[in-house]
Amino acid sequence: MSATGIAVEQHKDYIGAKIGMWLFLFTELLLFGGMFLLYSVYRSKHPAEFHNAAAELDTIVGTLNTIILLTSSLTMALSIAAIHRGNKRLCMILLAITIVLGTCFLVNKYFEWGAKFSHGIYPNSEYLLSFEKGEILFFGLYFTMTGLHGLHVLVGIIVLTVMLTKIINRPHRGVVFEGVGMEKLQGAHLAVLGERDERVWESEAIDETVRSVAISFKYLPVGKRIRVEEYANLETSGLYWHLVDIIWIFLFPLFYLIT
Amino acid sequence: MGNRAIAEHAPAAGFYEEKGRFSGLFAWIFSTDHKRIGLLYMISILILFSVGVVFGFLMRLELVSPGKTIMEPQTYNSIFTLHGVIMIFLFIIPGLPAAFGNFFLPIQIGARDVAFPRLNLLSWWLYISGVVFALLALFTGSGPPDTGWTFYAPYSTQTGTNVSLAVFAAFILGFSSILTGLNFVTTIHRLRAPGMSWFRMPLFPWSLYATGWVQLLATPIIGITLLLVIFERLFGVGVFDPLKGGDPILYQHLFWIYSHPAVYIMILPAMGVISEIIPVHAHRTIFGYRFIAYSSLAIAGLGSLVWGHHMFVSGQSYTADVVFSLLTFLVAIPSAIKVFNWVSTLYKGSIVMETPLLYALSFIFLFSIGGLSGLMQGALSVNVHIHDTAFIVGHFHYVMFGGTGFGFFGALHHWFPKMFGRMYNKTHSRIAWFFLFVGFNMLYFPMFILGWMGMPRRYYDYLPQFHTWHLMSTIGSWILISGLILMFANLIRSLRKGERVGSDPWGGSTLEWSISSPPPKENFEEIPRIDHGPYEFKGASKE
Amino acid sequence: MEDESPKHGLVGYGTYFLTWFALLVLTALTVTVAGMKLGSLSILTAIVIACVKSSVVLFFFMHLKYEAPVFKIMVLVVILVLAIFIGFTFFDVSFR
Numbered sequence: 049m050s051a052t053g054i055a056v057e058q059h060k061d062y063i064g065a066k067i068g069m070w071l072f073l074f075t076e077l078l079l080f081g082g083m084f085l086l087y088s089v090y091r092s093k094h095p096a097e098f099h100n101a102a103a104e105l106d107t108i109v110g111t112l113n114t115i116i117l118l119t120s121s122l123t124m125a126l127s128i129a130a131i132h133r134g135n136k137r138l139c140m141i142l143l144a145i146t147i148v149l150g151t152c153f154l155v156n157k158y159f160e161w162g163a164k165f166s167h168g169i170y171p172n173s174e175y176l177l178s179f180e181k182g183e184i185l186f187f188g189l190y191f192t193m194t195g196l197h198g199l200h201v202l203v204g205i206i207v208l209t210v211m212l213t214k215i216i217n218r219p220h221r222g223v224v225f226e227g228v229g230m231e232k233l234q235g236a237h238l239a240v241l242g243e244r245d246e247r248v249w250e251s252e253a254i255d256e257t258v259r260s261v262a263i264s265f266k267y268l269p270v271g272k273r274i275r276v277e278e279y280a281n282l283e284t285s286g287l288y289w290h291l292v293d294i295i296w297i298f299l300f301p302l303f304y305l306i307t
Numbered sequence: 308m309g310n311r312a313i314a315e316h317a318p319a320a321g322f323y324e325e326k327g328r329f330s331g332l333f334a335w336i337f338s339t340d341h342k343r344i345g346l347l348y349m350i351s352i353l354i355l356f357s358v359g360v361v362f363g364f365l366m367r368l369e370l371v372s373p374g375k376t377i378m379e380p381q382t383y384n385s386i387f388t389l390h391g392v393i394m395i396f397l398f399i400i401p402g403l404p405a406a407f408g409n410f411f412l413p414i415q416i417g418a419r420d421v422a423f424p425r426l427n428l429l430s431w432w433l434y435i436s437g438v439v440f441a442l443l444a445l446f447t448g449s450g451p452p453d454t455g456w457t458f459y460a461p462y463s464t465q466t467g468t469n470v471s472l473a474v475f476a477a478f479i480l481g482f483s484s485i486l487t488g489l490n491f492v493t494t495i496h497r498l499r500a501p502g503m504s505w506f507r508m509p510l511f512p513w514s515l516y517a518t519g520w521v522q523l524l525a526t527p528i529i530g531i532t533l534l535l536v537i538f539e540r541l542f543g544v545g546v547f548d549p550l551k552g553g554d555p556i557l558y559q560h561l562f563w564i565y566s567h568p569a570v571y572i573m574i575l576p577a578m579g580v581i582s583e584i585i586p587v588h589a590h591r592t593i594f595g596y597r598f599i600a601y602s603s604l605a606i607a608g609l610g611s612l613v614w615g616h617h618m619f620v621s622g623q624s625y626t627a628d629v630v631f632s633l634l635t636f637l638v639a640i641p642s643a644i645k646v647f648n649w650v651s652t653l654y655k656g657s658i659v660m661e662t663p664l665l666y667a668l669s670f671i672f673l674f675s676i677g678g679l680s681g682l683m684q685g686a687l688s689v690n691v692h693i694h695d696t697a698f699i700v701g702h703f704h705y706v707m708f709g710g711t712g713f714g715f716f717g718a719l720h721h722w723f724p725k726m727f728g729r730m731y732n733k734t735h736s737r738i739a740w741f742f743l744f745v746g747f748n749m750l751y752f753p754m755f756i757l758g759w760m761g762m763p764r765r766y767y768d769y770l771p772q773f774h775t776w777h778l779m780s781t782i783g784s785w786i787l788i789s790g791l792i793l794m795f796a797n798l799i800r801s802l803r804k805g806e807r808v809g810s811d812p813w814g815g816s817t818l819e820w821s822i823s824s825p826p827p828k829e830n831f832e833e834i835p836r837i838d839h840g841p842y843e844f845k846g847a848s849k850e
Numbered sequence: 851m852e853d854e855s856p857k858h859g860l861v862g863y864g865t866y867f868l869t870w871f872a873l874l875v876l877t878a879l880t881v882t883v884a885g886m887k888l889g890s891l892s893i894l895t896a897i898v899i900a901c902v903k904s905s906v907v908l909f910f911f912m913h914l915k916y917e918a919p920v921f922k923i924m925v926l927v928v929i930l931v932l933a934i935f936i937g938f939t940f941f942d943v944s945f946r
Contacts, residue, residue, distance in 0.1 A: 061422065061497050061498075063497065064422045064423075064493050064496070064497040064498075067492075067493045067496055067497065068422065068423060068426075068489055068490075068493045071488075071489045071492055071493065071523055072489060074523055074524065075485050075489075075523055075524075075526070075527045076527070077527075078523075078524055078525075078527035078528055079527035079528075079530055079531050080531075081527070081528065082527065082528045082530075082531035082532060082561055082564075083531055083535075085557075085560075085561065086535075086546055086557060086561075089554070089557060090546075090552070090554075093554075094552070171538075171542040171543055171544045171545065172542060172543030172544070172545070177551070180552075181551060181552025182552055184545050184551045184552050185545065185546065185551065185552045185553065188544040188545045188546050188551070188553075189546065191544065192535065192538060192544055192546070196534075
């Protein structure tokens with residue numbers, strides 16, 4: 049099966065998109081940073097109480113959730129790797145697994161929170177207010193930080209689902225030249241090149257009678273590289289997903305492992 | 308006469324004439340064109356600025372004589388809160404970057420638009436939603452917020468007034484500000500015209516770049532802090548509540564980790580504007596270009612390390628006091644570098660005293676007073692004496708209004724002909740400037756004296772011995788407002804009646820002066836290639 | 851304009867599996883160390899391991915290793931800023 053290599057200039061700045069996403073991730077990092085600041089101060093003030101309160105949390109559930117999120121990061125990265133190789137089916141399967149794993153994380157979280165609530169431990173509950181001050185703070189931070197993190201996982205799941213539907217629904221990618229872009233093509237031929245740059249197909253010359261040129265490509269599952277930039281959206285969503293993972297990498301020891 | 312000739316042959320009114328997908332109002336509020344978004348911001352910001360001015364006017368009127376004059380104490384509390392929230396979150400922080408930055412950043416670096424035009428529009432919509440929530444907070448719930456714009460815990464977490472909604476509004480505004488910063492930083496990284504290396508970039512984009520980073524890195528901190536206040540009020544989480552072990556001083560830390568750098572979000576773009584105005588009207592290349600560029604970054608960096616100087620009497624540790632006091636003195640260095648370079652640029656320049664230059668010069672004067680009085684407060688012992696007095700109010704009005712406000716008006720007069728293709732009445736604009744300058748000093752300078760004498764800030768009443776200075780200050784507010792009315796009347800009238808101008812009425816050398824006024828939709832027919840620095844005047848001559 | 855384009859081709863599936871495996875090992879390590887009752891050292895080791903884990907995620911899963919220097923500088927600056935924000939607060943908290 050021969051691959052297509054159409055050299056078409058696209059006016060989208062993928063590196064710009066990536067810079068934008070990184071900048072956004074920085075703001076997310078600082079958002080959680082504010083809470084890490086509170087955590088570190090309160091922990092330094094009440095080490096014993098934090099120690100006792102952390103014992104209330106289930107390390108096994110925490111570890112399980114860590115493994116789930118790490119694995120979802122793996123499948124996310126693999127899914128991008130798959131689409132880089134033009135393997136749409138594998139990409140979709142991996143993306144779906146990522147979404148399922150993210151959901152598992154949230155379900156676990158739900159049961160974990162539910163158990164705390166049923167023990168009467170939730171912000172401002174009478175039972176919690178009877179605790180030591182440091183423990184009240186620990187649970188205040190626990191619910192805020194893991195809650196906000198859970199919200200980010202939820203957003204991530206939604207974003208990835210949107211990406212998945214996009215990839216399912218858009219097997220073709222069309223490029224249309226009209227108006228302004230046309231003068232670049234004036235007098236030129238469009239050609240499809242094969243592996244050794246030989247012309248597989250060539251159009252007639254484009255002159256001023258041609259109003260617009262529509263090209264659509266199909267991504268075929270061949271082991272041939274497709275331009276990396278085409279998948280910028282999936283890559284940037286992946287970056288977000290990994291950041292959520294990084295936040296959890298810190299939340300996990302700080303809340304579950306300091307007993 | 309020369310201008311008349313241009314008027315007849317002038318092309319259609321630039322990007323204003325462009326037909327898009329929508330027409331009428333929708334062509335504006337759904338436009339992703341950076342120039343339209345910049346103007347949208349400018350209009351919304353100026354409307355809110357007028358509202359803020361009215362609140363300020365009412366406060367001054369209340370203080371014209373001791374005792375109750377026109378309002379109840381609780382009303383006064385709400386009014387100074389609203390004045391602060393509106394002026395800071397709705398006027399100064401978005402002011403220069405969102406209005407003039409949006410309009411001129413892409414043009415000055417030779418781009419057709421910002422990196423993410425749709426995100427840009429979203430950021431305006433977020434701004435408007437923030438405004439709507441802020442207004443809702445006034446009229447719903449149990450009374451408008453009375454915490455001051457700082458929303459200090461534990462009062463903000465306990466007062467019965469409608470703080471949650473106001474805080475949520477500030478959260479959304481913060482998000483809008485982040486998106487603007489994100490957009491500008493990416494734009495400057497990616498969309499500079501071919502040949503425009505970092506050091507061929509004009510200084511206004513440089514200042515926006517530094518500002519963008521502060522917006523990106525500091526704003527999330529206030530975001531989470533405000534969210535925590537909301538959580539505290541809704542769920543009683545307890546992180547700032549001493550009864551539950553929380554530490555209200557940490558609120559102040561988190562608040563100022565953002566809000567001190569926010570001062571630099573306000574002032575840096577204004578410094579950028581001054582760095583544009585001075586070389587153009589002195590017709591001389593800027594002195595110490597690299598120093599001005601680097602000092603923007605230095606101010607952004609150092610400015611992020613000094614938040615503790617707002618908390619000298621809060622009960623923070625003495626060690627922290629000393630560290631933050633020292634760092635505060637260091638910030639003065641990059642600011643002074645800028646001032647010296649501007650003054651040196653004027654030396655032996657071919658100065659033409661146009662209105663923008665008047666604003667730029669008053670910026671230097673007023674900002675220096677504001678900055679130096681800031682150093683006084685940075686000294687620990689002095690700070691204890693003047694903390695929370697009118698001295699502080701005088702100081703930050705000199706920096707924010709005298710600095711950023713005058714920078715904003717300077718930008719307005721400098722770029723008005725470019726944005727609208729018409730010139731305002733120069734005589735009237737000079738008279739307006741005179742009223743503003745005199746009124747400003749008369750309004751705010753007495754506050755330094757009052758504060759030194761011991762007049763606390765945010766007080767509704769005062770002792771009889773403060774009366775003279777308060778009276779003078781109130782009269783100053785009337786002069787200032789007359790100046791504002793005159794200035795806006797002149798500019799609004801000139802939108803239709805002003806004389807048409809060509810592409811370069813001042814003899815400027817940066818890219819915006821190379822395209823027609825108002826700019827065409829795509830800014831540049833062909834993206835220019837840059838092979839020289841931004842302020843090289845070659846036998847500069849006026850049209 | 852400086853070169854901000856990535857300088858890599860494709861990262862192999864194997865690299866990702868290795869990264870994942872390393873992360874799991876580090877997780878196991880941090881859980882084990884936490885059980886060893888090291889006292890004040892336990893928080894330090896937990897943080898250090900978390901830092902190592904997140905760098906692994908940053909460099910491999912998030913491709914930072916293959917990006918242009920400008921990305922690396924940005925990430926470094928941001929981490930530094932966050933560290934300063936937290937660190938400077940301790941000028942107050944530790945000496946109060």
